[in-house]
Amino acid sequence: MARPAHGHALVTVFEGRVLDAWFPSPALGSAAGDEGLIGGGSLDQQAGEVPERGVALEHRHIEIDLDAAPSSVEDAYLRLHLLSHRLVQPNTINLDGIFGALPIVAWTNAGAVDPEWAAAHRPQLLRAGIQVQLVDRFPRMTDYVLPSGVRIGDAARVRLGAHLASGTVVMHEGFVNFNAGTLGTSMVEGRISQGVVVGDGTDIGGGASIMGTLSGGGKERVALGARVLLGANSGVGISIGDDSVVEAGLYVTAGTKVTLLPGGETVKAVELSGRPGLLFRRNSLTGAVEVVARDGKGVELNAALH
Numbered sequence: 001m002a003r004p005a006h007g008h009a010l011v012t013v014f015e016g017r018v019l020d021a022w023f024p025s026p027a028l029g030s031a032a033g034d035e036g037l038i039g040g041g042s043l044d045q046q047a048g049e050v051p052e053r054g055v056a057l058e059h060r061h062i063e064i065d066l067d068a069a070p071s072s073v074e075d076a077y078l079r080l081h082l083l084s085h086r087l088v089q090p091n092t093i094n095l096d097g098i099f100g101a102l103p104i105v106a107w108t109n110a111g112a113v114d115p116e117w118a119a120a121h122r123p124q125l126l127r128a129g130i131q132v133q134l135v136d137r138f139p140r141m142t143d144y145v146l147p148s149g150v151r152i153g154d155a156a157r158v159r160l161g162a163h164l165a166s167g168t169v170v171m172h173e174g175f176v177n178f179n180a181g182t183l184g185t186s187m188v189e190g191r192i193s194q195g196v197v198v199g200d201g202t203d204i205g206g207g208a209s210i211m212g213t214l215s216g217g218g219k220e221r222v223a224l225g226a227r228v229l230l231g232a233n234s235g236v237g238i239s240i241g242d243d244s245v246v247e248a249g250l251y252v253t254a255g256t257k258v259t260l261l262p263g264g265e266t267v268k269a270v271e272l273s274g275r276p277g278l279l280f281r282r283n284s285l286t287g288a289v290e291v292v293a294r295d296g297k298g299v300e301l302n303a304a305l306h
Helices: 073-084 115-120 122-127
Strands: 004-014 017-022 048-050 055-065 105-108 111-113 132-136 180-182 186-188 202-204 257-260 265-268 278-282 289-293
Touching: 004 073, 004 111, 017 073, 017 111, 055 073, 055 111, 105 115, 111 115, 115 122
Parallel strands: 186 202, 257 289
Antiparallel strands: 004 017, 004 055, 048 055, 105 111, 105 132, 257 265, 278 289
16 A cells, blocks of 8 residues: 555444444554554444344444545545544545545434434434434544544534644634645634645634535635634635735625736736735725735734633
8 A cells, every 4th residue: 555544443333334333542554553443342242232222333444545446335434534534634645536435324412323323213212312313424523533622612513534724713703624624823813615725823703604515615725824813704715925914894706807916917816816915905996806915924813712
């Protein structure tokens, strides 16, 4: 294998089909010498039938090649765990076809359940105090991984496979998709879409949106640099360089026509993608989108919040 990774997992199985896999200690490299221990006991001790959910838990060990596409449910889950454990960064491993590899699951407060089984056994679930919380291919990150140094206001808004650096705060309306996230201390009150990475010291304002490859961004990988401010309800479909600001309420896509001040030249915003030290604003009289150079550092986050 070109880039191996491995892990011992507790796998949820329904009628021979894998619903999910939890890797408590995923690792890069080969599997030599790993005994798969967690909390002082083997995962074998956790295995067995779970009749209240209609599933069985099995201890399995897998090894994968990070340069190959996911080949199974367990393979896909290991990749998502590696991202959320911060062992790999977004856009550095092969996730081609991951949607096809992951089944749709009824996620409950007691674990994964087959959706059709859940619908047919609702009284049994209610008696056991089990509630369906969402139905999706991707579970909440916090059901599998609790990264250190991170605050999350609403766990349902951070998917497994998100990469959250220590010091990150995700407020209640913030959202972080899989294969996306932060590389340093950041404030997230808006949306970080799949494939997007956010630099250290950056503030994504309330309602702000960063266009990813799953939300109309095509194959362009959007990134925010360090100390960037996306104002409330703003949005970008281009990369924003270090120490830059996008005014509140302004959405800048690759094709947005912008006027460069003071010269007055008009260009497409994509030509400024990733360039540091810029202020994107809308002229309040004409409505034209303008870009001016900024001096010095960008925003400074409130250290007490992080």
